[in-house]
Amino acid sequence: MKQWEIRYWINANEKSPIEKWLDKLTKEQFASIAEELRILRQLGNELKLPHSRALGKGLFELRERQFGYRVYYCFKESQLIILLAAGDKKSQEKDIKTAYSRLEDK
Numbered sequence: 504m505k506q507w508e509i510r511y512w513i514n515a516n517e518k519s520p521i522e523k524w525l526d527k528l529t530k531e532q533f534a535s536i537a538e539e540l541r542i543l544r545q546l547g548n549e550l551k552l553p554h555s556r557a558l559g560k561g562l563f564e565l566r567e568r569q570f571g572y573r574v575y576y577c578f579k580e581s582q583l584i585i586l587l588a589a590g591d592k593k594s595q596e597k598d599i600k601t602a603y604s605r606l607e608d609k
Contacts, residue, residue: 507547507582509540512605521574521586535569548578558599562587562606575602 511519525533543550543565556564558575565574571592576584587605590598 505582506544507584509544509576509584509586512585512587521589524589532570532572536567536572536574539565539567539574543576543584547582547584560603560606562599562602564599573598575599577606 511521513519525536528536539554542554550565552566553568554566556566558564561577563576563578565576567573572589573591573595574589575587575598577587579585588598588602
């Protein structure tokens with residue numbers, strides 16, 4: 504089975520807020536997120552709870568459980584995943600709004 508490709512959403516300046524967010528994590532936090540992303544890359548649109556949840560209108564939430572992080576993403580083209588936003592449970596409401604806004608931009 505072919506793995507899915509994962510890309511970061513980038514702004515008009517060719518910068519990725521998601522990549523910047525990942526860079527701030529500790530090694531342990533990053534390893535936990537990386538494991539969830541590995542599973543997402545492997546299973547793509549077949550990934551379900553407890554790892555992933557559909558939020559509607561083409562937006563999905565990748566659920567990292569150890570630290571409570573969330574990565575919001577969408578599917579594009581054939582086997583392409585775009586990471587739109589990321590954060591923790593405290594910033595979840597704002598992160599979802601940001602992800603929806605970026606989803607409409609694509």
